[in-house]
Amino acid sequence: MSQKIPVAVLAATGTVGQRFVSLLEDHPWFEVTVVTASERSAGKRYAEAVNWVIPGEIPSSVADLVVEPTENPVEIIGNRAKLVFSALPSNAAREVEPDLPAAGYVLASNASALRMEPDIPLLIPDINAHHLSLIADQQAGRGWPGVVVTSPNCAVSSFVFPLKALNDAFGVTQAHVVTMQAISGAGYPGVASFDILDNVIPFIKGEESKVETEPLKILGIVQDGQVVPAGFPVSAQVNRVPVMDGHLAAMSFGLKSRASLDDVKAAIANYKALDSVRALPSSPEQLIIVREEEDRPQPRRDRDAQNGMAISVGRIQPCSVMDYKLVVLVHNTLRGAAGGAILNAELLAAEGYLGEKLQLQEK
């Protein structure tokens, strides 16, 4: 009999849902026991309901699970799972996600609905594991026996890593970001080929405001049970490019303290998560890979670094308008979506939110 923690995946047939299912195959701590999708898919075997579009085959352990409807997840899940991953679209998430912590579940959501609530961690374990301190107030304030943590927008999950390293080392005064985002970020069917072949689209609905606000919450400090966001402005211009996976961002930034180019490179290259985070199963061995080649990082060549959980940074150079500029890449559906949410859940498990603290492996 398996001793793993049983988990439910909401919206398991979408592209992020598929990534959850794929990444959770053979996960050392978690095991998928419940998959939900829209009414239309309910009652079918997962393998029949899903239009599997991500790499690899459908994990056999999930292929035969019967898909259940996403409405009333609390009723559906019952005691068959303790941990819930949500890949719900924003509207659905807003409606049903709060029910889960209210009913005692631990919810790691990839949806945007609850991200900016001041008592809900917008969590990247490698950056702001200390935001877990919000949970006590979240539970007290809302009367929730359960917990919810959220993971950020996929484009944010790129540049916020070097930004954290820089802010810790020198203080950041401002940041300007232009993204070039992969089509997988829009899910399936998502971006029409008619729109994106031989083209770039300088617009993604609702994205720029997320890219400008979420990093500040992530880098914020916890005060009186709420996050006080970081105080510098972030400006974003987002673009969709004909690339399958991997969001690239060109970032310029100002620093409070004087720093040489070498200082900047070193601060980014040497940035490390807490040891307790680095010991989590999905943590990359090397978090930020600084590339010295003049033409890297590139989406196709660097997105899979460290199983898609590392961040690649390159072209760090002085900027004549702000202080420095660089290019940063994330695998948007691994670190930037399902992988990030799983890492969040691993942190919760390690910290005892899912029962007894789990024994971490040496890395």
Place this chain on the structure above:
Amino acid sequence: MSQKIPVAVLAATGTVGQRFVSLLEDHPWFEVTVVTASERSAGKRYAEAVNWVIPGEIPSSVADLVVEPTENPVEIIGNRAKLVFSALPSNAAREVEPDLPAAGYVLASNASALRMEPDIPLLIPDINAHHLSLIADQQAGRGWPGVVVTSPNCAVSSFVFPLKALNDAFGVTQAHVVTMQAISGAGYPGVASFDILDNVIPFIKGEESKVETEPLKILGIVQDGQVVPAGFPVSAQVNRVPVMDGHLAAMSFGLKSRASLDDVKAAIANYKALDSVRALPSSPEQLIIVREEEDRPQPRRDRDAQNGMAISVGRIQPCSVMDYKLVVLVHNTLRGAAGGAILNAELLAAEGYLGEKLQLQEK
């Protein structure tokens, strides 16, 4: 017998050379009489020597011209042309281009070799036709009976248009540009498909320094027979994207005077070239097209506006780091290369540098 001005095209078999040949078919003033290429192609009919890769068929008037070697263009051209277009690579341009004005030819070059010489116009007629005043000093200082003007880098030919409009109206204090450039900018064979399919390359050799310096010369003032460049910093991060034609740039900028969003839009939309420039055969009816759709301009959909001679601007919005930001698009091998150089030559012809001033048409 044709009354058109006979012209030579140097490096006529490359991709920019092909654009010259294509655009000059049926040109009202100019007629191609001499085409040159590398030693390897010399002696062949143009149609045999060229690997025609641009849209349309080889103009029949040029197909049967015999390709001549590019070395010693003065000797080669003789009195068979008065006007010379150069699509030479930088090194070759540096060597042979100065010989042409020295021998009395009028040279409109698309090469980078002479662009930054202080007495040589880096010319965009719609922006700095007054830089032609450099020519008198150029001729006097160098003892040249002929003339040379240059056209800017193809990526510069995008954002420098709104920058000019903004600088005229409000004064620009700084500009930050991230480009997403088409593969045709690299010529043929240029970018390997192995590098760019499903990918973005955040680097183009030598490009960022051109993008940061050329706009300042273009927007500079003429003083004592030299250009004094504009005084604000431009910072650039350039990227290659899997797009055939059309360079897109995301630009943020600061302004000296206070300006509302409507002021900014109006300044850009209403910017006009001099009437004398607008009357040139290759001038677009509308120079800058401001798109109000939230997702435009896009390379594939907007690059051909006004026969590829217009600039498309969109997504003008406030920037939380600088004052405003926008997105701008140019057809890189039309306005941004051969079309721009032909417009330059038309201005020279209209101003009498190629003999009697030509009669301009009403538009």
Place this chain on the structure above:
Amino acid sequence: MSQKIPVAVLAATGTVGQRFVSLLEDHPWFEVTVVTASERSAGKRYAEAVNWVIPGEIPSSVADLVVEPTENPVEIIGNRAKLVFSALPSNAAREVEPDLPAAGYVLASNASALRMEPDIPLLIPDINAHHLSLIADQQAGRGWPGVVVTSPNCAVSSFVFPLKALNDAFGVTQAHVVTMQAISGAGYPGVASFDILDNVIPFIKGEESKVETEPLKILGIVQDGQVVPAGFPVSAQVNRVPVMDGHLAAMSFGLKSRASLDDVKAAIANYKALDSVRALPSSPEQLIIVREEEDRPQPRRDRDAQNGMAISVGRIQPCSVMDYKLVVLVHNTLRGAAGGAILNAELLAAEGYLGEKLQLQEK
């Protein structure tokens, strides 16, 4: 006052509908007066209702037309148009198209619904203008005062041209076709970029049976008021490739009579439509362009030949399994859809089905 024939375009906001609207701008004979679309768009100005995704801008003459609902086209159109173009999807076409000829309209349909009806011409003027003789029986048999003609599937519109030339010259015994079809053939949004970037899809729903049957009707003979299809087998394997426009087909075929390679090339290159067809406004000057380069035709380089109304053929060579093989290209949304249907209507107009025969120009 315009003397042009007023026309209605059904489903005018789809991608084929947009091509109709675009091609009919400045058409010498026809003028768009009615545009229809789904209920959702009805009541809006065309420019507001349409998501214009094809090259060029919305024709100003149509931009301000109010979109009307497609249901009950007879009632909607009234006496505001005589000629109707249909870009309806198959199901809608099946329901409403027969009403139009029944009410006296001349309908040139691009839909598949009525294509295989034995008394309805599946018309390519350059190939089977004589199938118009079906109309008398169509009208008599169905009691229709009006007329309907249909144009074939876009992939068929490629290889059926050389097939016609070959069948006329030597008799064809069999043909095997593998298509590589552009994404524009699926309309908008059509093919998801998630499916087609860095990929080929060896399947298009319902396509193979059309590709195998329609050519035989087109090449059939008219007997007793019905088409008797050509008697040889056509086998098709269809594929979707990441190309915007232009369907490429690799075809092998057997011939009844012995023919040398030169005979085959000559038969294809010299094939000509009837003079009366060649005089139609949308007829290409050269119908089939035989390319001698070893690597042509190619979709991006050849699709726009003759305004997208020519067929390009290349790589004609012996086949060790059948007799010969070749590669053939059509612009799928011009000749292969809207352009083909307009040519059909021009033929009907020239033959007097829309009133007095129109005067044809010399070409």
Place this chain on the structure above:
Amino acid sequence: MSQKIPVAVLAATGTVGQRFVSLLEDHPWFEVTVVTASERSAGKRYAEAVNWVIPGEIPSSVADLVVEPTENPVEIIGNRAKLVFSALPSNAAREVEPDLPAAGYVLASNASALRMEPDIPLLIPDINAHHLSLIADQQAGRGWPGVVVTSPNCAVSSFVFPLKALNDAFGVTQAHVVTMQAISGAGYPGVASFDILDNVIPFIKGEESKVETEPLKILGIVQDGQVVPAGFPVSAQVNRVPVMDGHLAAMSFGLKSRASLDDVKAAIANYKALDSVRALPSSPEQLIIVREEEDRPQPRRDRDAQNGMAISVGRIQPCSVMDYKLVVLVHNTLRGAAGGAILNAELLAAEGYLGEKLQLQEK
């Protein structure tokens, strides 16, 4: 100390060379000890000399090897390797490859130079392991103490698998193949993006004759120390498509014996290599994967099946011109190039051509 067989990789810096180096990292039997490249790279560390363009990082065990010149490989390799993999271009291969078996080495070549020599196996272990019987005559006839085997063209490595299964089961009378080949098949820089973006090229130099002749040798029988090729005609039309990896082929074929659709599917799905071959380290668990989905196989989704060593077949259906048709996919640089050659070498090792027979693992 390593007990592995030391191997040299000729042309190790090209794209196929990189695949060799990548696949041989942690190979259970082989270990790269010598890497060669052109004069220009000689003397550099491999990591410096190579422009690493394939997925993953450069194996650390090879990164520090000093690249040696490819000329005179016998002299260069000396006794530092027993087994040699060649990724040489055809011309270079023709010159230097014969020296290697003549000097006692075991050469597994991916080059085309020696493929069609009647006494040299054109080897696919899963298909014609019995062709190793040629080696005795090869050695006797040429006086070679060493051995050479070759692996076929990458496009052949797709359809020849189902062809073998069909020929064994029913006899094949003819086959017609249209390929859609990935750009990685052309190496680096290979296909210009200027040629292939938004395009298909219906031509690959020299490819069609290889695709038509090599399968017949592979399926031939050995008689008197020579291969007698299979006797049916294969006709090929090859195309380059904008896909990174994975050659897709649409094949129609005739059969000697009557076979139902189910018979055909079963013959393909149940085809198995010899047990001795299936036990080789690089053999896939399942050789031919028959997909039942109507739209598979697809290059991006199926190329990596079984580490890129499986063949995916789909869309098996009756053909109205020949008997049946299907679609087949191979990963062109894994099974179709480096992976295939490594499997060949494994077979040679297992059969004792590299010293004592190696112990095979159970699968």
